[in-house]
Amino acid sequence: MEVSTESVCERPHAAGYRLPPPRWILLAWCVALPARPASAQVLPSWNDGPAKRAVVGFVGKVTTAGSPDFVPPPERIAVFDNDGTLWSEQPIYFQLAFAFDRVKALAPHHPEWRTTQPYEAVLEGDTVALAGSGEKGLLELVMATHTSMTTDEFAKLVTDWLATARHPRFKRPYTNLVYQPMLELLAYLRANGFKTYIVSGGGIEFMRPWVEKVYGIPPEQVVGSSGVTRFEQGADSTPVLVKDPKVDFIDDGPGKPVGINRFIGRRPILAFGNSDGDQQMLEWTAAGKGARFVGIVHHTDAAREWAYDRQSHIGRLDKALDEAIGKHWTVVDMKTDWRVVYPFER
Amino acid sequence: MEVSTESVCERPHAAGYRLPPPRWILLAWCVALPARPASAQVLPSWNDGPAKRAVVGFVGKVTTAGSPDFVPPPERIAVFDNDGTLWSEQPIYFQLAFAFDRVKALAPHHPEWRTTQPYEAVLEGDTVALAGSGEKGLLELVMATHTSMTTDEFAKLVTDWLATARHPRFKRPYTNLVYQPMLELLAYLRANGFKTYIVSGGGIEFMRPWVEKVYGIPPEQVVGSSGVTRFEQGADSTPVLVKDPKVDFIDDGPGKPVGINRFIGRRPILAFGNSDGDQQMLEWTAAGKGARFVGIVHHTDAAREWAYDRQSHIGRLDKALDEAIGKHWTVVDMKTDWRVVYPFER
Numbered sequence: 001m002e003v004s005t006e007s008v009c010e011r012p013h014a015a016g017y018r019l020p021p022p023r024w025i026l027l028a029w030c031v032a033l034p035a036r037p038a039s040a041q042v043l044p045s046w047n048d049g050p051a052k053r054a055v056v057g058f059v060g061k062v063t064t065a066g067s068p069d070f071v072p073p074p075e076r077i078a079v080f081d082n083d084g085t086l087w088s089e090q091p092i093y094f095q096l097a098f099a100f101d102r103v104k105a106l107a108p109h110h111p112e113w114r115t116t117q118p119y120e121a122v123l124e125g126d127t128v129a130l131a132g133s134g135e136k137g138l139l140e141l142v143m144a145t146h147t148s149m150t151t152d153e154f155a156k157l158v159t160d161w162l163a164t165a166r167h168p169r170f171k172r173p174y175t176n177l178v179y180q181p182m183l184e185l186l187a188y189l190r191a192n193g194f195k196t197y198i199v200s201g202g203g204i205e206f207m208r209p210w211v212e213k214v215y216g217i218p219p220e221q222v223v224g225s226s227g228v229t230r231f232e233q234g235a236d237s238t239p240v241l242v243k244d245p246k247v248d249f250i251d252d253g254p255g256k257p258v259g260i261n262r263f264i265g266r267r268p269i270l271a272f273g274n275s276d277g278d279q280q281m282l283e284w285t286a287a288g289k290g291a292r293f294v295g296i297v298h299h300t301d302a303a304r305e306w307a308y309d310r311q312s313h314i315g316r317l318d319k320a321l322d323e324a325i326g327k328h329w330t331v332v333d334m335k336t337d338w339r340v341v342y343p344f345e346r
Numbered sequence: 347m348e349v350s351t352e353s354v355c356e357r358p359h360a361a362g363y364r365l366p367p368p369r370w371i372l373l374a375w376c377v378a379l380p381a382r383p384a385s386a387q388v389l390p391s392w393n394d395g396p397a398k399r400a401v402v403g404f405v406g407k408v409t410t411a412g413s414p415d416f417v418p419p420p421e422r423i424a425v426f427d428n429d430g431t432l433w434s435e436q437p438i439y440f441q442l443a444f445a446f447d448r449v450k451a452l453a454p455h456h457p458e459w460r461t462t463q464p465y466e467a468v469l470e471g472d473t474v475a476l477a478g479s480g481e482k483g484l485l486e487l488v489m490a491t492h493t494s495m496t497t498d499e500f501a502k503l504v505t506d507w508l509a510t511a512r513h514p515r516f517k518r519p520y521t522n523l524v525y526q527p528m529l530e531l532l533a534y535l536r537a538n539g540f541k542t543y544i545v546s547g548g549g550i551e552f553m554r555p556w557v558e559k560v561y562g563i564p565p566e567q568v569v570g571s572s573g574v575t576r577f578e579q580g581a582d583s584t585p586v587l588v589k590d591p592k593v594d595f596i597d598d599g600p601g602k603p604v605g606i607n608r609f610i611g612r613r614p615i616l617a618f619g620n621s622d623g624d625q626q627m628l629e630w631t632a633a634g635k636g637a638r639f640v641g642i643v644h645h646t647d648a649a650r651e652w653a654y655d656r657q658s659h660i661g662r663l664d665k666a667l668d669e670a671i672g673k674h675w676t677v678v679d680m681k682t683d684w685r686v687v688y689p690f691e692r
Binding site: 073074077195204207208212218220221222226229230231234239241243254255257261262263264265266280283284287303 | 420423497541550551554558560562565566568572575576577578584585587600601603604608610612626628629630634660
């Protein structure tokens with residue numbers, strides 16, 4: 001068995017290199033440069049294309065001491081949208097699937113829901129009536145299913161639901177529908193001294209119970225939408241935090257840079273999103289001084305996942321796509337850039 | 347020169363041990379136990395008393411694998427109040443000193459302030475009139491000096507102020523008035539796998555520019571009070587975050603557990619405060635399952651710092667002191683437990 005010199009000493013951002021150079025040059029490289037994983041070994045579920053080369057090249061330059069683009073580890077902040085960027089979001093945001101299942105579970109205690117919208121629509125599977133209830137209707141459903149309980153009680157509901165619920169198309173737990181290439185990207189960034197954050201329009205309390213196990217992202221590195229929470233003395237004067245039916249913060253669109261500033265207090269040097277709701281987060285990241293990486297997951301694969309962008313009701317990618325093209329951000333074409341989509345395909 | 351066996355192999359929670367045991371016992375200890383810094387070496391600015399023994403004992407048991415009290419590193423969350431717990435807060439909260447200095451700096455652009463309270467009181471040093479303006483007056487001063495600018499502009503004002511302002515009693519930069527024993531405690535906890543957080547009633551944007559350098563706590567591990575921040579396109583369509591004159595969140599009293607839950611999403615296993623404003627944070631920490639450490643800095647040293655508790659307008663410690671005594675929390679007596687108070691005394 002021959003050990004490839006390339007795999008021992010080639011630096012990630014030399015990925016495009018193809019012709020075998022003379023041995024003495026390789027030797028000089030090995031002496032001059034620290035050993036790094038070869039390009040073929042990092043991000044194995046990414047095809048060797050412009051997207052992979054862009055991200056590997058970026059990580060190489062910001063982590064190389066002495067490089068003009070070097071960024072000290074504490075400032076290596078990477079932020080990721082969740083729905084449509086780290087896991088799927090079709091046919092509906094998975095958090096809404098949770099809310100609908102909660103409506104069904106709670107319905108026996110709320111006979112009035114049988115004849116009241118938007119509950120009736122959920123109970124009868126009437127998607128037209130549900131769509132007609134609009135954002136206001138969805139918010140009401142979220143409030144009715146996510147609040148008036150303690151934070152611990154809510155976390156348990158989420159954990160129990162994820163253990164039993166199955167996605168309608170793939171017949172698998174929702175947490176199986178995470179993107180294998182993005183799991184590898186998160187791990188690759190952390191191995192290079194980055195701190196990885198989720199910055200999602202989804203509910204912060206909905207994500208925290210499972211993201212550490214699934215993404216390796218601890219609860220304290222999750223930024224999301226939230227309701228008002230209240231401290232009170234519960235039974236036996238044990239202090240509890242109660243989730244009130246009132247919106248506190250919507251971490252979407254222009255709210256994302258606000259959330260990043262509030263929770264992290266540093267500007268990211270890398271950001272990944274997939275929809276117009278991520279546009280301001282991407283702009284905020286791009287506008288920082290020094291090297292920046294801005295990426296968009298473009299859903300182009302109807303066979304393995306879904307194909308949608310400008311016309312989609314969920315995860316619409318229109319203005320942000322125009323900006324990405326105009327500013328040469330990295331647009332990941334799911335169909336051509338990803339060798340596999342989900343972990344279970346491997 | 348003799349190397350002390352104790353310093354090589356004694357565990358921190360064996361701190362009370364005094365009589366020299368036979369050599370073979372020491373040897374067996376060295377083989378059986380991982381090397382740890384000796385008690386005499388950890389927390390050198392703490393006198394060897396009940397407070398130091400309590401904290402060292404706690405850290406020993408939660409970090410010893412196989413101990414019934416063992417806590418995995420990701421769950422080792424430690425939270426600290428700032429004003430009066432990590433640095434001094436007399437004769438006024440240092441952030442208010444900043445606000446007053448800003449009023450003086452801005453006064454030439456606001457001739458009306460010469461005859462308008464609470465500005466007039468600040469400009470004339472009229473503490474009675476200032477006290478008369480109450481919390482409402484102080485909030486107005488904070489709004490007038492902390493908002494209607496970008497987050498970057500505000501951070502620069504704070505940094506510039508700390509570089510030049512001097513504390514009226516000690517004639518030193520405010521950041522010199524941090525507690526040496528608490529700096530050592532923060533470092534000791536981090537060396538034992540803890541993640542250290544500030545949870546302060548003070549402004550989050552006021553603390554973030556300097557806490558990393560002074561405490562070793564990065565900006566993303568600061569929880570504090572905040573105003574509403576707004577994303578907008580500034581000059582040259584560069585995106586900026588603008589601080590609006592509107593309170594968003596008060597991280598004090600019952601707000602502290604809410605802030606901890608929002609920003610960290612895990613319950614701390616160690617909490618330190620110094621006033622009634624920390625009481626709910628301490629209760630929330632104490633009420634978790636498993637080993638917990640709850641500490642209070644009691645200001646008892648008028649000579650080296652200040653002595654105040656139940657009657658103080660700033661940093662009042664009354665109900666929380668009663669609860670600490672009743673529940674056997676660790677009350678640090680600044681006068682007897684701390685060998686030095688400030689770093690410059692060493």
